[in-house]
Amino acid sequence: MIGRVTHQTVQRSSLANLQVNLGRMAELQAKLSSGKNVQKPSDDPAATSDILLLDRQAARVAQYERNAQDATTWLNVADTTLQTSVKSLTAARTLLVQAGNGGYGQAEREAIALELEGIRDDLLRQANTSVNGRTVFAGTSDAGEGWTLGTDGSGARTYTHTASVAGATTPVLRRVGDAVTVRVDADGAAAYGDGATSVFAVLDAAATALRTGGANGPDVTPLLQGVDGRLEALKAANAAVGSRQNLVQNAQSDLASASLTVKDQRARVQDIDLAAVTIDLQAQEIVYKSALAATAKTLQPSLLDFLR
Template sequence: MTTIGRVTHFTVRNSTLENLQNNLGKMSTLQSQMSSGVKINRPSDDPSGTADVLRLNNEQRQLAQYSRNAADGEAWLVTIDAALQTSSEALRKARDLTVQGGNGAMGATSKIALAEEIEGIRDALLAQANTTYLGRPVFAGTTGGPAFGGADDAAGAYSFKGIAGATVERTVASATTVRVDATGSAVYGEGEDSVFALLDEISATLRAGGDPSARLDDIDQHMDRILTELSANGARQNQVDSAQNLIADNTITSKTRLGAIQDVDLAQVILDLQSQEVAYQGALGAAAKVLQPTLLDFLR
């Protein structure tokens, strides 16, 4: 015996309203995607996709921080490079003047003029050794004050103010740091062994009418120190440049992956929304016919 299920008007009404709500919900989802431009507006839209989006967003924040670190490190290294280049040129000029001072035919007045010029070079070198970037000395590590004192410094003439082993570093990738400062004492020497004290001695020799050419080898040693630091600084600049290129590539990759997960295909969403609107209008028409009968219709 076949049992025929009884379909009441109440059942039809509930089923019709449920379908209308489903259609309206789909339209709401599509409209939200179209207005926001993303597929995932709440975690419930795609739980696994949400986890990927959060991970990629965190990755992009890290890359942005690495990029800022690398840019700051690059600025430090460029500042050091400029200071070292200027120091090298100044010391080369001092060497030329020292060679001239060794000319036995040069008179006392000319030697005094050379001495004054060398003293000017000493002051310029001291200024370069105390070069700062954003108010911080680039040759004194983490010390906040100048890298070197002057000739009348309380701690001794041309004393180095930096802290041994305290370096300035920037993290440019996961577990990758680059030193962005330089040790002034290794570049310019310190105290009596500094290039500043050497130029003072050469100046004093010239003022006394003597021959300063015996100190040429000492000048060459200081020039070698500067060139060595220039080479090391250039290597660190290359490391930062490579890190910046890698950060840029990883940022593009991360954004592409994020877009593939959450960005909507706008043309497809518009098409789906139009189709859903047609379906919704049809459902409304069907519901109007189903829900139209009243008690009088049944009594007839």
Template sequence: MIGRVTQQTLQRSTLANLQLNLSKMSDLQAQMSSGKKITKPSDDPAGTAQALSLRAQNRATTQYQRNAQDGEAWLTTIDTAMQTSVTTLRRVRDLVVQSGSGALNATGREALATEIEGLRDSLLGQANTSYLGRSVFAGSSNAGAAFRVDSTTTPPTYTWTGSPDASVQRRLAPDTTVRADADGSAFFGDGATSVFTMLDDIAAGLRAGTDVTSKLDDIDTRTSSMLGELSNVGTRTNQIKAAQSNNALALQDVSTRLSGVEDIDLAQTVVELQMQEVAYKGALGATARVLQPTLMDFLR
């Protein structure tokens, strides 16, 4: 059975095709203006899911990169404080060796004792170094200073306020973390075994006129321990720099993949838009012919 085609049917079909062409041209213009081929999830559901996954990966990697930068800043601050402390302790050793020459009188020994106490204060200042208001030698402790001094005792007591189990960690990758602080008790000692107590003993010995060269072995032991901790900080710094390099490559890779999913091919889109414009103009011409007949045309 042959269906009847009326003028209204023909008009309705022509207008529907015209609207379809106009919709396609609108989509292409939206892609051109935004530079993205996915302007809404329905444009490409699979591509949308992939883009969301890549964006989540990009955000995570960016956070890892910020963590690495913060960790590097912590370790750089620690490295500077440690190197300064080692240099200070070497100066103390030179003074102790000088005191053993036998050519110093009481005034000279007092001068050496005063200088050593000044070096002790310098070491204490380095031990209480902070970064952004947080002590770098006390882990996650909120005590404010890594070492607390009790001057009511003779000699003064130096107490480390941190905890070996409360370190500052920075995550560099989903399964990789690095320690960003340093153990102040391992580097400077704690209580009676601290480098500060040792320097107090040396200063007191100089004032009492005793031979303090026996402390050289203690100084060398502490210096060796400091250098070991300094080496550990260098190892962690290298680990962070390697992570930064890996994260930078990962970010570049994710950006490239995301661009492949979302970004348009500009040349191809321009060609498609021009073709659609030609089709739309043709549809307008056909529509003009379909809508041209009037009542007078039928009466003829």
């Protein structure tokens, strides 16, 4: 049975079709204004899943990049400090060689002893260098300094390396990749020594020997051996820091590439094809205008026109 087509039926059908066309235009305009294909999960569940996955990857890469930047700061400070310490101790060695000259009197040796003590104090300050309130050469210790200065029973100065765990220093680590973790501090006890073997105690011993060495001065050979041992330790620590700097630089390069890759993949899933959407919107506007024109002719504006 064929139903009767009334003016009201035509009107409802026409308005419904106009709303569909208008909705398609609105959807295309929303894509064009936002630049995004997916406005809400229901637009494309599969694409939404991919976008969420890529967002997690981007967040992980961004965190690794922040870790690498922090690692670079720590390692740069450690590297600069160790280089300065090597220069300071080299200067102390030069002074000791001069002090071994038999032509030096007690006044000259006293002056050199004072210079050695000044270098010792500089080295102690360098060894207590910190980054954002954290000591570079004391691991995860929160003591605020790398070495604790004290005195023994005879009144002589003592230098105790700060350790976060008794007998060992816990290193400061930064993860700069899914499987890449790098140490960003330096082993202070290995570089500067601890207790009687520390570079500070070695220079104290050298200054004391210069003051009590008699008219001809002390034998500087064992003193130079002590200084040379600490020089080698500082250079070895500096080399280790340099190798970790290279590791972090390589990680940063890889992370920059990974970040660009993730952004490109996300853009392919989420971003619109501007040219295609613009053409689709223009075509939809033509369809909508045509529908309006056809509807205007179909829906008569008055009862007289309807009866006609």
